Amino acid sequence: MRRRLILPVAIGLGLIAGLLPLGAAFYLSRERAVATEQEHLQDYARWTLQRADLAISRAKAGLRRLVMENHDLCTPRHLQRLQQITMDVLSIEDIRVFRNDRLVCDSRGPAQRLVSMAKPNVMISDDIGLTLGWGMGSPFPEMLVVSFGPYQALLNRDRLVDVLHDTPMTLGIATLDGRLVAKSGVTNSRMVDQLSSSEMGGSTDREVFASVRGSDFRAFAVSERSVVDARTSEELWKLLPIAVAVSALVIGLIIWMSRQRMSLAGELRTGIAYREFIAHYQPIIELATGRCVGAEALIRWRKPDGTWVRPDLFIPYAEEHHLIAPITDIMIERVLDDMKAALQSDPSLHIAINISAEDIQSGRFLNVLEEGVKRTEINPEQIWLEATERGFMEADAARGTIARARQLGHAVAIDDFGTGYSSLSLLESLPLNVLKIDKSFIDAIGREAATSIVTPAIIEMAHRLKFVLVAEGIETEQQDRYLKKAGVEFGQGWLYSKALPPKDFLLFYSTHNKPFI
DSSP states (O other): OHHHHHHHHHHHHHHHHHHOHHHHHHHHHHHHHHHHHHHHHHHHHHHHHHHHHHHHHHHHHHHHHHHHHTOOTTOHHHHHHHHHHHHHSTTEEEEEEEETTEEEEETTEEOSSOOBOOOOSEESSSSOEEEOOSOTTOSSSSEEEEEETTEEEEEEHHHHTOOOOSSOOEEEEEETTSOEEEESSOOOHHHHHHHHHSOOEEEOSSEEEEEEEOSSEEEEEEEEHHHHHHHHHHHHHHHHHHHHHHHHHHHHHHHHHHHHHHHHHHHHHHHHHTTOEEEEEEEEEETTTTEEEEEEEEEEEEOTTSOEEOHHHHHHHHHHTTOHHHHHHHHHHHHHHHHHHHHHHOTTOEEEEEOOHHHHHHOTHHHHHHHHHHHHTOOGGGEEEEEEGGGGSSHHHHHHHHHHHHHHTOEEEEEEETSSSOOHHHHHHSOOOEEEEOHHHHHTTTSOOGGGGHHHHHHHHHHHTTOEEEEOOOOSHHHHHHHHHTTOOEEOSTTTOOOBOHHHHHHHHHHHTGGGO
């Protein structure tokens, strides 16, 4: 009965949509403007968090070096060292030295007046403290103090939130217990308190806001509602000319999608039963040499009538209806059978298989993979596993799966990095060893886009965490040159090749690597 109702309900909804094109256009434009601005603010909150973390991390590293060097305090050589670190570490304005909680010198020379050592308000590790009080008796106004041993580094608060932005907004940094550290502008104090205390995003009649959490701090961004109003007007003018045409198409589109919805479940189960899924392979290139070192296996579904079903249609449906596990098993079998001879003949070749969030949480696919690897006598290190950030949301379950995969010899990659839920603390806590940079960040290379400043930050972070880097979606020589220079090891994209059927990939691999053989 429910299946019979789908089509009439779809027609009714289509008629309603057709009668309300202008209202729908206005509503969609406003919602889209709010959502876009919230995403915009989340991006800037993340970049502010990265900037603050970097500034404080550099200050901590400088103080740790001083303690480890074990200088005699305030000697000429010691003062020279203080000056050198103050100049080298851009986030540090001054370094003070205390003995018995009394100031004895700073990076400019011996103390000229009596100053007591400021006590930390917050400890961000066992031995590093932050003092959030303003002024601190320093010639530099509004300082944040980082304390370690007998040293205190003074950081200008404004530098923690000094992130260039393309629209008016207020940026801020707070400790995880809700204490404000720095703020770039003036905004509602109650709003600042809320954003400093929890992760949230939304809008009011006057403001749009978002906050994100890091390992030590929380960052937030707030913009005036007028920014959304301007975006709404832009979106509305884009939608109005096509609103009438869209309303005419909605009826047919909803009916078509409903028919697909009614039939997709049965077709998907049939496709699984008859193993209709195949793998195409997009080459992965070693950027430094231009050598093809592997490929990412991408699922394709060709039905018996010759028509292709798009992965973005059937994969989400399979995940939603818990049909993804047998599809993963089929893909593992396809890859091992397609590439068995090539993998056996060239131990340096690897193939990456995408693993769903459900499989990452359960880990059940590893038994299938282990048996297949033994059957085909392939080196486990030649099979890489890729999962999107969504697969790591349940970190404890994911950690067990990843640990076992690594124990079996497989490399594990986080795919589409930067588009989901990952954080620095998550990357550090999971035993991952490969990071794939999402195409959206590669597209920003050479452009004056907001995301263009994120790409080098991702690369720097990955190098610091000793991740192998793979850049996705490389389409231009400029992107290729930039990534080589930045030290990114591998890349894939249409600049080199689209995804290829098995025989075509093996031909590409042998032909492309001839100069290296």
